[in-house]
């Protein structure tokens with residue numbers, strides 16, 4: 387029998403990173419503000435902004451830091467209400483709490499996208515919105531922006547896992563007031579840790595630059611309108627969430643790899659999705675028509691699976707066949723299950739739609755580097771596992 391593919395190892399970092407890392411190690415020049423100009427972090431910011439077609443970029447220590455600084459830069463009142471989708475990673479409500487705001491959770495439908503009825507109902511009274519494109523799934527950005535623009539409510543895009551996704555040919559992360567990305571190892575560009583925010587708003591980025599730790603006049607080393615900084619000098623706290631030069635040296639050569647990773651990841655995903663949809667037990671929801679995905683994993687729902695035990699039996703059968711499946715709502719202490727976010731003030735909200743989805747939604751890694759045989763192995767294992775776990779029940783049950 388063929389061996390199960392390794393879906394955990396990262397791609398090697400491009401060789402061209404080596405010379406720059408050597409140079410930095412030789413000189414010891416690791417702090418972004420030591421060199422008078424052209425520090426690797428500053429160059430990364432210029433290159434990333436150009437790649438995305440945004441005016442400004444600020445590289446920081448993580449996407450969580452980018453989300454936190456974005457909220458701070460919006461200058462919201464204490465206990466401001468920030469709408470977030472109820473299906474996201476715990477880092478998102480954490481950033482909201484960290485910024486002294488209150489997360490308000492919005493229902494997510496069976497297709498992993500924000501339920502627009504619940505969104506519209508909860509929007510009045512909100513001070514800001516974070517749209518988390520969880521696992522790269524894009525909610526209806528046209529409807530969201532129309533509602534938020536009409537109400538004058540700023541939108542932050544959490545595009546941690548959406549680099550390369552487009553909506554009506556617009557790059558995800560450039561639709562809201564600010565977009566935040568992650569360079570943590572499980573994302574499309576891998577620096578171990580790191581994040582970046584992009585925006586066209588000079589005032590917002592100036593505030594974020596200072597709060598990220600541009601103390602004294604270090605803001606002069608940012609490619610941002612210099613006159614706005616005078617307004618904020620000495621008036622904002624410094625949270626020191628800067629990126630260091632070694633991270634930028636690892637990230638910059640990967641920018642040229644993004645297009646290939648997006649293309650291969652999308653082809654892999656669509657190939658496996660077609661196979662899984664041939665099973666009566668498995669369903670991969672369609673993207674909304676304006677979305678072009680950039681996936682490095684696949685999510686699907688178990689269909690007609692009545693009990694949690696049957697869903698667990700499926701996950702066990704898949705593992706026995708060499709493919710690890712996470713059912714978001716069934717693994718203990720899962721960081722993507724909203725009922726585990728006990729650090730949010732108040733009681734766990736009642737979100738029956740999202741809860742139902744999480745109890746049957748499965749997650750399988752599908753890195754862009756996988757080959758056809760490996761994709762076939764994964765699809766066959768999942769389809770056979772569904773037969774193992776549910777087929778018998780159907781044959782004898784009714």
Ligand SMILES: *Cc1c(COP(=O)(O)O)cnc(C)c1O
Nearest residue numbers: 448449450475477546547568570
């Ligand atoms: C990974 C991820 C984050 C957090 O990114 P970090 O860089 O690890 O802080 C936030 N939101 C989503 C949707 C993510 O996938």
